[in-house]
Amino acid sequence: MQNLIASAEVKANSVKLVLSVASTAEELREVQRLRYKVFIETMGLTALIREDGLDCDEFDEHCDHLIVRDADTLKVVGTYRVLSAARAGKIGRLYSENEFDLGRLNNVRSRMVEAGRACIHPKYRGGSVIMLLWSGLAEYMRRERCDYLVGCASISLADGGHNAVAVYQALAGKHMAPSEYRVTPHLPFPIHQVEAALKPQVPPLIKGYLRSGAWICGEPAWDPDFESADIFLMMPLANLDERYAKHYGVVTA
Template identity: 70%
Template sequence: MQTLTTSADAAASSSRLTLSFASTPEEVREVQRLRYKVFIESMGLTALANAEGLDRDEYDTYCDHLIVRDAETLKVVGTYRVLSPQGARRAGRFYSEQEFDLGRLHHLRNRIAEAGRACIDPAYRSGAVIMMLWAGLAAFMQREKCEYLIGCASISLADGGHNAAALYRKVSESNLAPTEYRVRPHLPFPLDDRDATQAPTIPPLIKGYLRSGAWICGEPAWDPDFHSADLFMMLPLAKLDSRYARHYLKESQPA
């Protein structure tokens, strides 16, 4: 296991934060409880509610789970799950393939890591936690010798989808992947009847991807279960912005 530590302002305190990979079933359940709180309870997704209070699916078994803890309280305050090429082979496919046709990326499968279910406790969204999670992703990619990071990033449809349309229009002008890296959504989100002229609000996860140098690889998919439009993001490690590369790759060394 690789473990990282850093100092950060979390919940307006000088708490120490620690980063590790889950190593026990109970740690995975802690991750699933946080995801349930953020993805299901806070979004009011009653159709996905369950008595256990866990957000889980079959992919959790095949993934590594990054955990950020508040070392003073031992509370899990952030998580990301990562699927290696070997894990994807065992699962039968990448998680993203539920929403997108990745046919053009087939020749890269052995060099791709997939990240998903990024989740941070609302009281710890100062920026420190997501930076630690990104450092953990960099460590994972180095360990697995992966050259590409992929993942789905969600845009809420609470406003009827107008922000999703405006965001796609804006980012596709400057961050659209070359044709050979494009993917197709199985269930495209209907963009044409939305107002794409407004200034979009970019979710923090997508903003982090874009700042790091990631591409969006085509039009968004529609996820009715989570009431979101999902963008397929791809970050070639060689394209990682030099400022972020220095930070992430330095932070990703074992403590």
């Protein structure tokens, strides 16, 4: 795939990290192996076990894949999958449309980039990797001349959904999108039938979106395959906090 952002390097906690875009079939397989390890093996999703050890679907070939490597080991330690508006137009839909009716967003489709499959190796979750990935997302959006970042973020249902309900209730009042940007889940998670946990534990990815000005665009969808409640998020590029690009002195050309 065409490399749409320049490579960038940061050094944090004595670990040198390199950001780029996957450009070969082998790099894509590295991404898919990391996703499998984090999404399937770590979460114990036995229904999704594959002999090849890859997490893949029909969208992968149409997307660009941001990757972060440990420069010393060359291992891929973080990734984000991004689908440009142009490619979404060619295939006729976004990945999020598997779970949500996005009809109200038709007037801004040509200005949206969809991000998903955010994945970081468990040993590299100190913050540096996600910062670097977010700087790549911002650069990608600027190169694609898109104004909105959209995508789904998941909340585990391992506790029966109590935390998912608590998170939604805690965030909906302050971060709900204007009505013209609301979406509807095809398979709603029954938030009115599950008791909320006493204290919501907001997943780090959702925290990152909201701190940068993202909106929650409606009630969560239920994803039975990944045993999660998924929230559709939308963030104007204008709100994307520049600290994700500057915090670690990232320089792109």
